[in-house]
Amino acid sequence: xxxxxxxxxxxxxxxxxxxxxxxxxxxxxxxxxxxxxxxxxxxxxxxxxxxxxxxxxxxxxxxxxxxxxxxxxxxxxxxxxxxxxxxxxxxxxxxxxxxxxxxxxxxxxxxxxxxxxxxxxxxxxxxxxxxxxxxxxxxxxxxxxxxxxxxxxxxxxxxxxxxxxxxxxxxxxxxxxxxxxxxxxxxxxxxxxxxxxxxxxxxxxxxxxxxxxxxxxxxxxxxxxxxxxxxxxxxxxxxxxxxxxxxxxxxxxxxxxxxxxxxxxxxxxxxxxxxxxxxxxxxxxxxxxxxxxxxxxxxxxxxxxxxxxxxxxxxxxxxxxxxxxxxxxxxxxxxxxxxxxxxxxxxxxxxxxxxxxxxxxxxxxxxxxxxxxx
Numbered sequence: 001x002x003x004x005x006x007x008x009x010x011x012x013x014x015x016x017x018x019x020x021x022x023x024x025x026x027x028x029x030x031x032x033x034x035x036x037x038x039x040x041x042x043x044x045x046x047x048x049x050x051x052x053x054x055x056x057x058x059x060x061x062x063x064x065x066x067x068x069x070x071x072x073x074x075x076x077x078x079x080x081x082x083x084x085x086x087x088x089x090x091x092x093x094x095x096x097x098x099x100x101x102x103x104x105x106x107x108x109x110x111x112x113x114x115x116x117x118x119x120x121x122x123x124x125x126x127x128x129x130x131x132x133x134x135x136x137x138x139x140x141x142x143x144x145x146x147x148x149x150x151x152x153x154x155x156x157x158x159x160x161x162x163x164x165x166x167x168x169x170x171x172x173x174x175x176x177x178x179x180x181x182x183x184x185x186x187x188x189x190x191x192x193x194x195x196x197x198x199x200x201x202x203x204x205x206x207x208x209x210x211x212x213x214x215x216x217x218x219x220x221x222x223x224x225x226x227x228x229x230x231x232x233x234x235x236x237x238x239x240x241x242x243x244x245x246x247x248x249x250x251x252x253x254x255x256x257x258x259x260x261x262x263x264x265x266x267x268x269x270x271x272x273x274x275x276x277x278x279x280x281x282x283x284x285x286x287x288x289x290x291x292x293x294x295x296x297x298x299x300x301x302x303x304x305x306x307x308x309x310x311x312x313x314x315x316x317x318x319x320x321x322x323x324x325x326x327x328x329x330x331x332x333x334x335x336x337x338x339x340x341x342x343x344x345x346x347x348x349x350x351x352x353x354x355x356x357x358x359x360x361x362x363x364x365x366x367x368x369x370x371x372x373x374x
Contacts, residue, residue, distance in 0.1 A: 029063075031070035036150035036359070042072040044143030046079025048135045051091050053127060055083065079142065092127065095134045099126030102133065140316055144361055148190045151359035162195055165223040169215055172245040180241040184215045192358030193272060193301045194219050196366060200299070201225025204267025207293060208232075209286070210258050210274035214242025214251070221249045230264065232256040258286060263293040272301040273364075276318070276334040283335060284343055291347035296374055298344055300367040301356055303334040310363035317362065337365060344369040 031038065049061045058080045066073040083091060100106065103126060166188045173181040188194055194216050197203075203226045208217045211231030220226035232254040233239050242253040254261070258274055259282050269290040275283045290298045303314050315334070341351040349369035356366040 028067060029073040031066065031072050034072055034075070034150075036147050038072060039075060039150045040143040040147035040361075041069075042066065042075040043079045043146040044139040045069075045071060046076035047082060047142040048139035049076075050080030050082040051095070051135050051138050052083075052131055053092055053095070055088070058083070082138075091134075095130030096126045097130065098133050099128070099130030102129055137316075140313065144313070144317065147361055148359070152189065162198065162223060165198070165219060166195075168222045169218045169245075172218060172247075173213075173215070173241065176241055176244045180213055180238075180245075184213055184245075188215060188219065190360065192360070193356055193364065193366070196354075196356055197270065197272070197299060197301075198223045198225045200368075202227070204296065206230070206268045206270060207263055207266045207290075208270045208272075209261075209263070209290065210234075210272065211239075211242060211253060213238045214246055214253055216270065216272060217242070217251055217253075218246050218249065221246075221251060226268075230254070230266070232258070232261050234258065263289050265293055265295065267294070267296045269294040269298045271298070275300065275302050275340070279333065280335060283333075283340070287340065287343040288347060291344055291349060291369070294369075294371065296371055298349060298367075298369040300340060300369070301364055302340070302367070304337050304363045304365045305334040306336060307363035307365075310357065310361060314362040314364065337367065340367055341369075348372050 031042075034042075045065050046062060049058050049065070052058075054061065059077060062073055062077045062080055065071070066076050169188060170181070170185045173184045197216065198219050201220065201223065203220065206217070206220060206226045206229045208214075208229055208231035211217055211233045212235070214231055217226075217229040217231045220229060227250070229249075229251040230253075231242065231251065233242075234255065234257050236255045239253050239255050246253065256262075259278065263269065271286070271290060275286065278286065287298070287300075303311065303318070305311050305315075311334075337353055341353065344351050344367070349371055351367055351369045354366045354368065356364045
């Protein structure tokens with residue numbers, strides 16, 4: 001047997017060439033290093049395709065999108081398998097219901113009589129319309145979650161005092177509702193705002209407006225970044241979670257509407273993810289009240305509507321959470337950062353704006369207003 005050019009026998013050379021081509025093909029399918037962004041985009045594409053009723057075409061569609069865009073086709077196809085046989089009927093049902101609500105304002109009457117009356121064509125119309133809405137929504141949520149998880153796994157800093165405080169805060173919620181515990185744990189792990197605000201201590205006496213489940217207030221006290229906290233929120237169930245978790249700490253949680261609840265004098269007022277649920281007039285009024293109550297500073301965390309694609313992602317995410325009633329805000333009305341800053345500046349504060357999105361795809365910023373002369 002005559003050796004090949006590399007000294008290998010023809011069968012061995014052919015086998016090596018075949019392996020090389022397989023590795024090359026696999027590399028093209030993977031598209032490159034799986035960064036958090038590429039992982040998120042790949043999962044989003046897979047989910048967007050997987051929830052469509054184009055069964056049998058998911059693999060070619062994944063390849064047609066992922067290979068030219070250099071996304072990870074295997075990851076995308078794995079995500080596309082959300083439409084496995086046990087789940088696919090529920091996905092189609094959800095799409096038909098969404099389409100019916102968009103077209104008629106009410107759910108689809110899924111009965112034999114209704115199918116005979118409307119015909120298959122009517123349900124197909126609602127299925128297509130619902131898919132056009134459901135597919136990008138699922139893709140956005142799945143992509144965002146993938147990005148957060150991948151970023152967290154990729155960069156794990158060495159534990160520090162703040163990590164220990166976060167663990168203590170999460171442990172306080174372990175004895176209450178499981179949903180509250182898991183929310184607080186994930187919020188403190190993935191949201192950069194609590195750490196960014198706690199790192200600014202000491203904040204003295206703090207008013208936490210729209211405190212939710214109270215995890216920020218509890219973190220400030222556990223990290224000795226505040227001496228005392230008063231928080232209020234209009235969701236009584238969340239306030240109860242906060243009270244249960246803060247036993248023994250110098251904090252008081254109350255049920256109250258942020259638009260009307262009294263704001264006592266304090267050193268620092270916190271408005272974290274509150275303003276965009278209010279009208280412009282209500283936002284101005286609340287900011288003015290906060291400025292009057294704060295002896296030293298007002299810290300606002302909110303959506304910046306002028307951050308391009310980040311703002312679009314955040315608007316969609318807020319629309320989903322309010323629509324599903326995860327947040328009780330009735331609207332999402334972000335104001336421009338200069339407009340918000342102007343209210344505080346008029347009240348005698350110097351305002352500094354800082355990005356506060358960390359490794360997330362959102363457009364959140366911190367407005368730190370410090371009273372002039374301090």
